[in-house]
Amino acid sequence: MIAAELTIEGKIVGGGDVRIAGRFKGDVQVDGNFRIDPGARLEGQVRAGLVVVGGELQGNVEAAKQVDVLSTGVVVGDVKAASITVAAGARMRGHVEFGWGEDKPHSAHEFKGTTRSI
DSSP states (O other): OBOTTOEEEEEEEESSOEEESSEEEEEEEESSEEEEOTTOEEESOEEEEEEEESSEEESOEEEEEEEEEOTTOEEESOEEEEEEEEOTTOEEESOEEESOOSSSOOOGGGOEEOOOOO
16 A cells, blocks of 8 residues: 555566545556545556546556546546446546446446536
8 A cells, every 4th residue: 555645666567456636647557456545646547457536646547357447536648448337426537438348248238427518
């Protein structure tokens, strides 16, 4: 976990889960789950199994399973995932692809969330 008082620049690669509560500049690639807490900020690319954005993410996201953008979340960049959930109040700017998992075709009703113009 990167605490709220910390600002770090670098690269995170490996297994396990990562949670950011502070500021991080760099790319993140983990086999586990990745979470940006409300008030936190990441500038970089993200690749993980599950991505939860409660803070601000400036960069592209690629998730094997799921991306959840919470009501406090901001994503500026492209998102690619098997499934995506966007809560009311969240903000996104970029290209989004979902439902193209390798195991089965997804239907349009699996989009859970609201869309808003920015």
